[in-house]
Amino acid sequence: MALTSEKVTIPVEKLKWMYETMVKSRYFEDTMVEAYNEGKQPVFNIGAGPVPGEMHLSTGQEPAAVGICAHLQKEDTVTSPHRPHHHAIAKGVDLKRMTAEMFGKVTGLGKGKGGHMHLFDPDVKFSCGGIIAAGIPHAVGAALAAKKKGKDWVAVTFVGEGAANAGGFHESLNLAAVWKLPLIVVVEDNAYGISVSKRDSTAVESNDKRAAAYGIAGAYVANNDPLEMYRVSEEAVKRARSGAGPTIIEIETHRHLGHFQGDPELYRDMEEVPGLRKLDPIMKLRELMIVEGIATEEEIESLETTAKKEVDEAYAFARESEYPKPEEALEDVFSK
Amino acid sequence: MALTSEKVTIPVEKLKWMYETMVKSRYFEDTMVEAYNEGKQPVFNIGAGPVPGEMHLSTGQEPAAVGICAHLQKEDTVTSPHRPHHHAIAKGVDLKRMTAEMFGKVTGLGKGKGGHMHLFDPDVKFSCGGIIAAGIPHAVGAALAAKKKGKDWVAVTFVGEGAANAGGFHESLNLAAVWKLPLIVVVEDNAYGISVSKRDSTAVESNDKRAAAYGIAGAYVANNDPLEMYRVSEEAVKRARSGAGPTIIEIETHRHLGHFQGDPELYRDMEEVPGLRKLDPIMKLRELMIVEGIATEEEIESLETTAKKEVDEAYAFARESEYPKPEEALEDVFSK
Amino acid sequence: MEAVKKRMLTGNKAMAEAIDLEMERDPNVFVLGEDVGKYGGIFGSTQGLFEKFGGDRVMDTPISETAFIGAAIGAAAEGLRPITELMFVDFFGVCMDQIYNHMAKIQYMSGGNVKLPMVLMTAVGGGYNDAAQHSQTLYATFAHLPGMKVVAPSTPHDLKGMMISAIRDDNPVVFMFHKTLQGLGWMDQLDASVSHVPEEAYTVPLDKANVVREGRDVTIVGLQMTMHYALEAAEKLAREGIEAEVIDLRSLAPIDKETILESVRKTHRLIVADEDYLSYGVTAEISAIVAEEALYDLEAPVKRIAIPDVPIPYSRPLEQFVLPNADKIYREAIKLVNEE
Amino acid sequence: MEAVKKRMLTGNKAMAEAIDLEMERDPNVFVLGEDVGKYGGIFGSTQGLFEKFGGDRVMDTPISETAFIGAAIGAAAEGLRPITELMFVDFFGVCMDQIYNHMAKIQYMSGGNVKLPMVLMTAVGGGYNDAAQHSQTLYATFAHLPGMKVVAPSTPHDLKGMMISAIRDDNPVVFMFHKTLQGLGWMDQLDASVSHVPEEAYTVPLDKANVVREGRDVTIVGLQMTMHYALEAAEKLAREGIEAEVIDLRSLAPIDKETILESVRKTHRLIVADEDYLSYGVTAEISAIVAEEALYDLEAPVKRIAIPDVPIPYSRPLEQFVLPNADKIYREAIKLVNEE
Ligand SMILES: Cc1ncc(C[n+]2csc(CCOP(=O)(O)OP(=O)(O)O)c2C)c(N)n1
Ligand SMILES: Cc1ncc(C[n+]2csc(CCOP(=O)(O)OP(=O)(O)O)c2C)c(N)n1
């Protein structure tokens, strides 16, 4: 069974997975808003509470992650930037250990050493980092490794539209194109790099246009549409697996929250966010699934329940876990 | 009086200046080959002789420099990379002090501190440096300064085709395009970055195509043609002066010598260089000027004599000048 | 009048005020960097300037540190006086070539013929669980490389005075400000992040350490957070009859050897406390200066307190373990003074 | 057989042989960098490898250090063992983010779950008039930042043995080789750039300094060129009855404290000679270690010889003035031994 439109055919199981994963991701972030605020009220102090440090949430940007990860397998690599939760969840990162990492617990993916911007789950080949555009070359390297090993694995790297102006973006795409590597760069255009609007930072309307600078394929997804993202990703992944080289996909997406939690957001219109929330891609997909008869209200609720339960369990696990011992700070610099 | 073809009109005085400047540049390099080899025979030692260190010569690449510098005035800025002599000469850098710098003399542009890759002549706003692509943002800054000062000055930056794959190229062009600055990037495609061919390094056929990534103008000059370089530069400079933003120009040019002096050049065909020398742009322009009746043989010889005399005087000046005192090494780190 | 003179400011407002005054005084001064405009700088260093001077003089940039720091260099070479911000010092690796191969060397390579009157300001420091890529100070990384002045003021008063000096200096100055000492509303509120700051423009030299507490028993050199920790430790030590002399280093390059040596010649004991990595760091340089120039004055081995050569971990107990603090300084001082 | 055992090799051939042997042994090992292919590496570090292993395992790259060093990181995370070359260490500024925020930190940030078995090799050093952007060693710049092993072998023998160790190590290793010690045909021909190198694969540890000359009167620590200068100085000193102990540091991080401390405990005098910048450099770290851990053993102030905090000038008399040499070491040793 599948959802079929003029442009795209999506198997129902994929569609359900996409919906469930978006819900999981959204609920994860909603829960994180609460957890992050603990200990930071009435006076906000970034270093206080069970989840301290910077916190960049992905609420509203779920379509980018699920639309392409629907085509990935465990052996495909994903690298992600400072706003990584939706990608990690869509790639199947161990949710308990990921959450525990954000709580700084020894059961976390990095034993509490990494934190929310530094999640590494080699089991599903996921990694992220806090330096803009720096994950792109890592994906190039993963794609190179796949080619060297003679596998049809692909490497996907997510970046924000702001990152597309960094030197590493250009170098990496050129290198991947020269070497014809199975690389896909997904540019999430959420209209801002912190406070700087795309218009003030980017000389070209959309970054898929920059594919011309590398003789590779480019694709654009408007309206934060998960189905269209699914479609162009399918083509890009096919291209990559078949040895036809890299693709740049840009997706118009929406950042419902501040750049990080605590961002006063003085640089954007008060009306902007309520407007964006009305376009919520999760609500839209939910409606579509019902209208198209893909799932009943009950089925959808059951997907939602499953997703939320997993998140709740992950937070419980994180909270119940132990902190590392202070002196463990000295371990893991080098492996033996 | 002017040379007029279908595409281009070049005043005779400009044409003569271009010819004379190319001759001067070529003769400067020919003389440098000799000077550089002194003390390095029979055993080559890069650190020996009156001109030690790396030496990157521009023989064959003169059209790029004269075609655009013909449109520049003293207040326009030029930044250049590790292969800077032709640009410096075309921009009107003080030839005596430039040569003295290469001989490490206290009369040099940098009192002997800089050497051939680090020539700074603020009087004509010329600078260069040894790090690939690093001069591009300096030109962006000069262009920004011109705009801030309300002047119609432009900034030209020369790079090799290899440099167009460096991150700084992308960042600088995007920034200049967003700010609509009077910047012109001239990419000299001499087919190699040291030993690495353009095909192995560059995902796009020619770098003017990359203009699409910044929504700016691009132009391509084939066959190392100084007249066509003159033409597209005229447009680019006009565009820049009128506030219409940056241009990328790529010119196909030829490196007659090794990457640096002493390069064994094992990576290129033995036949390649003799072939290139047959296409010598200086010989071609000389013939054209005679055929078109722009100058007589005698007039041309007199231009050549003038050019060579200036070079000979510069070398004499350099050789006769004093070395800096050793302890002057400690000066000029900071200005007071 | 009295009230005006005792005016208290946070670190970030002191910095912004310095820039404001200099921008008013000199039309060649301008600011460029990420989020320096409407946002006012992530750490408030340009707060209010965009509103006052507009987008032509307070310029938001793309995320292109190589391009905009390089552009600042190019603009400075043309006689402008740019102030550019590298948001976190931790990001230096994407643009260090512009900083140290060009900004720091062009004056020298040009034999003094090109001047680069510019300021590179950047936020340093950890302690709020921002993990390995957003918590470093990298003091020594910058101070090791010749050709730039490198300063790290510790108080609002010095942030303002040294920023004005930096802007007026004809040389490139790396101006490191500590996030936690900015007095931002969303960070830990420290007393040290607020101090009296005169309203008018004034300068504080870029090459002088400051003896912030006199003492006879042990010299403690620190900077930014470790200077404040040293003061805290000194008070506790005083209660036990130990008088520590505390030096605020302030300037990393050039380093004010004389003030340090003079102090050690008096106290005969030295502790250096630093929020940078231990090896090849600030503690090394200061210890070496003393071992080379005042060895016979030392009555005990020097003691170095710094981050023990690990990346900065995220989790609170781990980060607290590796960071210096007042208690670590206090304990080492006690040991050192009791050393035979 | 005898002849084979006494086989002499230049530095670059020793390095290339190490890589060759490891590439034969382990199909996961490959090389990527600028001009490492047909050219064989600008400083000969990959000479002959392209011909033997082809372009798939000896990969020329565009001038995109961030991309290809980052790609090496990504490939290492997938279990390959890349060797990547940064042509001159002076270019670190265009790619340092990949090196120190990622290569050096990923193992730690992942709690040890990701390993990065990779080698970053890079050419260092001056003395042949290549000026400010092509002559640095930057030893301390790398050694200051935790998470990478940083080595700088001084002989062909160690270049081979330490390269093999580096390739086999599961951690990122920064492998600095000195241009002048490569024994290249187009450089100054130094005896020190040729030595006996066994044919077979062998390892030299990445964390041990080497006492290359024993002595009782003064310890001289150097590395690469300064180690050879120290040996030269020691011979001259011996003619005057002064016996210098010379230590080849070899490894900058981790640093072999014990070998240094043991020597100073015996000689009671320390000179550190370094081709990096003076302040916050190698001379600082070693002096500080001794001032902290062997202060009472010192009978004279430590003496630091390094580049006096200026960019490296082009002109020969200027460059020679700022570089360390045997004579400078000799003179300081004489002074130090005569010090009361
Ligand atoms: C090299 C570098 N420069 C600057 C930053 C600071 N910074 C963190 S996130 C961010 C904005 C990123 O914008 P974008 O790429 O659009 O991603 P988004 O936050 O919108 O998801 C900036 C400038 C950084 N982390 N790394
Ligand atoms: C950042 C950086 N990487 C590498 C080098 C070494 N290098 C010097 S010249 C050169 C080749 C440059 O090629 P291209 O830009 O085409 O200029 P050309 O030499 O052909 O004029 C390289 C790789 C450098 N100087 N800077």
Ligand SMILES: [Mg+2]
């Ligand atoms: Mg964005």
Ligand SMILES: [Mg+2]
């Ligand atoms: Mg070229």
